[in-house]
Amino acid sequence: MCNNCPKNPVYKLHSGEQLCQNCFFKYFEKKVRKTIRVYKLVEKKDEIAVAVSGGKDSLTVLDILYNIYKENKKITLKALMIDEGIKGYRNECIAPTKKFCKERKIPLEIVSYKKEFSFDLDQVVKGRKPCSVCGVLRRSLLNSYAKKLQVKKLATGHNLDDEAQTIIMNQFRKNIGASARLGPMTGIEDHEAFVRRIKPLYFMSEKEIMTYAFLKGIVREFNECPYNKESYRNQVREMLNNFEELYPGTKHSIVSSFMEILPALQKQEKKGKIKYCMKCKEPSSQDVCQKCAVLEQLKLPQ
Amino acid sequence: MKVYYDRENKEYTVKAKNIQDMLKELKLNKNSVIVVVNGMVVTEEYALKTKDKIKILSVVSGG
Numbered sequence: 235m236c237n238n239c240p241k242n243p244v245y246k247l248h249s250g251e252q253l254c255q256n257c258f259f260k261y262f263e264k265k266v267r268k269t270i271r272v273y274k275l276v277e278k279k280d281e282i283a284v285a286v287s288g289g290k291d292s293l294t295v296l297d298i299l300y301n302i303y304k305e306n307k308k309i310t311l312k313a314l315m316i317d318e319g320i321k322g323y324r325n326e327c328i329a330p331t332k333k334f335c336k337e338r339k340i341p342l343e344i345v346s347y348k349k350e351f352s353f354d355l356d357q358v359v360k361g362r363k364p365c366s367v368c369g370v371l372r373r374s375l376l377n378s379y380a381k382k383l384q385v386k387k388l389a390t391g392h393n394l395d396d397e398a399q400t401i402i403m404n405q406f407r408k409n410i411g412a413s414a415r416l417g418p419m420t421g422i423e424d425h426e427a428f429v430r431r432i433k434p435l436y437f438m439s440e441k442e443i444m445t446y447a448f449l450k451g452i453v454r455e456f457n458e459c460p461y462n463k464e465s466y467r468n469q470v471r472e473m474l475n476n477f478e479e480l481y482p483g484t485k486h487s488i489v490s491s492f493m494e495i496l497p498a499l500q501k502q503e504k505k506g507k508i509k510y511c512m513k514c515k516e517p518s519s520q521d522v523c524q525k526c527a528v529l530e531q532l533k534l535p536q
Numbered sequence: 537m538k539v540y541y542d543r544e545n546k547e548y549t550v551k552a553k554n555i556q557d558m559l560k561e562l563k564l565n566k567n568s569v570i571v572v573v574n575g576m577v578v579t580e581e582y583a584l585k586t587k588d589k590i591k592i593l594s595v596v597s598g599g
Contacts, residue, residue, distance in 0.1 A: 244577040252579060290595075444570050444595035445577055456542035458596055471596070475567040 245445050248482035255449055262446050266298055266434050273418040275432040276302075276309065276387070282432075283314045283385040285376050286335075286342075288327025289457060290447040291391025293334060295434055297452055299389060300338050314379055314388070316372050317346040319354025323459050330455075345379050347371065351529065358532050364461035367528055374525035378516060380429035392433040395440040398485040399470045401492050406470075414503035417496050427508055427517035439485060537584060541569075543594035556580040562592070569594055 236243050241254035253261055270276050276299075284299060286292040296313060303309040313335050317324050328344065335342040348354055355368055380388045397416060404413045421430035435443060447453045462468055477484045510516065511523035518524070539548045539558065552558035555571050555578060570577055572591040573584075584590070 242576070243579045243581075246579045246581075255577075439567070440595045441567055441570060444593065448570065448572070448593065449577060456545075456594060458543065458594065462596065472565075472568075475565045478567045479565055 244449065245442070248478075248486065258445065259449070262438065262442060263298065265437060267302065269418060269436050270302075270434055273432075273436075275389075275419055275434055279308045280387055281310045281312075281383075281385040282387045282389055283312045283343075283380050283383050283429075284389045285391070286313045286315050286331055287391070288315070288324075288331040289391070290444050290453045291393055291435060291440075293331070293391075293452045294443050294447050294450075295389050295391045296334070296340065297338075297450065298434065300340065304338075311340050312383055312385060313340050313342040314376065314383065315342060315344045316375050317344055317348070318368055318372065319347050319356055320459060320461070321354075321356055323457060326455075327457060334452075343379060343383060345375050347375075350375060353532075359461070363465075365465045365467070367532070368461070370524045370528045374516065374523070377429060385429060387432050388429045389432045389434060391435055391443075393435045393438050393440055393443055394485055394489055395471065395474070397433075397436060397492075398474055398488040399467055401488055402470055402474065403467065410499065411503055413492070414496070414499040417493070425508075427510070437486075437489070537586070537588070537590065539590045539592060541592040541594075543592075543596070553584055554580070555582045555584070558584065558590075559592075564592065568596060 235241070235252070236254035236257050237251045238257045239254060241256070243252035244255050245258045246252050247261075276282065282299065284292065284296045286296055296311070299311055303311065313331070315328070315331055317328065332342060351371065355364065359367060376388060400416060401413060404410060418434075418436040419430060419432050421428045423430065474485055474488075508517050509519065509521065511518040511526055512521050513526040514523060516523050516525070520527075522530075537550055537552075539550050539562070540546070541548060541562070541564075548562060550558050550561050552561045556566070559566050559569070559571075559580070566580055569592050571580075571582070572578070572593060573582060573588050575589075
C-alpha cells in the first residue's frame with residue numbers, strides 16, 4: 235500500500251517509502267520545483283530553450299517547465315533538437331518530438347550535423363569513440379544555436395544518475411577541474427559567449443524519471459542510442475547501479491556530498507580570461523576549440 | 537510466465553512469484569528498469585498472477 239493513502243504503490247523510494255501514482259506525481263513535481271526554486275534556475279522574464287532528444291529526460295523537463303510556466307507570459311519556452319544522423323535512433327525520435335511540441339505550441343528548432351558539418355555521425359565514427367566525437371559537436375551546436383535563439387538559459391534533461399556518473403568519471407580520470415563545471419546551473423551569468431545551462435531534474439533518478447514519463451504518457455517506446463553500450467559512461471552506470479542495489483541511496487550521497495565541495499572546487503578553478511577559437515570564433519579554453527579540433531581530426535571541412 | 541523486455545526486444549519465461557525474484561532470475565538490476573504489469577507500474581513487492589501481462593522497460597535512454 236501507498237504510505238499516504240490506500241492505493242497500490244507504483245514507486246518505492248530508497249528510504250523504503252512507497253507511493254501510489256498520485257502521491258508519486260506530487261513527490262516528483264514538488265522535488266523538481268524545489269530544485270528550480272532553491273538554485274534559482276528560472277527567474278522572471280527568462281527565455282529558455284530546452285535541449286530535447288526525444289527521450290524521457292528531455293521531454294519530461296520540457297513537459298514540467300511547460301506546465302509550471304504556461305500561464306506565465308513573462309517566461310518563454312523553446313525547444314532545440316540536434317539531429318546527429320544516427321540511423322534507427324535519432325530519426326525515430328524526431329516525429330514524436332515534433333508532435334509533442336506541436337501539442338503544447340512550443341516552437342522547435344532542429345539542427346542537423348548533416349547541414350552544419352556536412353556529415354552524419356554514422357559516417358565518421360568507424361574506429362573512433364562515438365560519444366567523444368558526438369558530445370563535443372553536440373555541446374558546441376547547443377551553445378551556438380541557443381545564442382542564435384537569443385535565450386537566456388538552456389535547460390537539459392541531466393539527472394541524478396548522469397551527474398553521479400560524471401562525478402565518478404572525473405575522479406577516475408583525474409579530471410577534477412571538469413567537475414567544477416557541474417551542478418544544477420552552470421556557466422557565467424550574462425556572458426555574450428555562453429548560455430547558462432540549467433538542470434531541473436538534477437536530483438531525480440533515472441528510474442524516477444522513467445516512471446513519471448511512462449505514467450504521464452510522455453514516452454512509450456524504448457529508444458537508446460546504439461553507441462551507448464560502447465561507452466565508458468555505461469560501465470560506470472552499471473557499477474553505480476550495482477552499488478545502489480546493495481546500498482540504497484548511494485547515488486544521492488555522491489551528488490549531495492559533491493554539492494558540499496562544489497563551491498570550493500569552483501573557487502579553486504582558475505578564472506582565466508575566456509579566449510575565442512581562432513578558427514570559428516566560439517569560446518574556447520585553448521587557441522582552437524574542441525569542436526574545431528574534432529573536425530580537424532575527422533579531416534572534414536569546417 | 538512470459539515477460540517482455542524492451543531493451544532486448546525479447547520475451548523470457550520466468551518461474552519467479554514476485555517482481556524482486558523475477559529481476560534476480562533475469563539478472564536485471566532493479567535500478568535500471570521499471571516493471572509494468574497489465575499497463576500499470578508496480579513495485580518489486582508485487583506478487584505475480586498467472587494471467588498477468590508483464591513488461592520490463594529499461595530506464596536507459598538517449599546516449
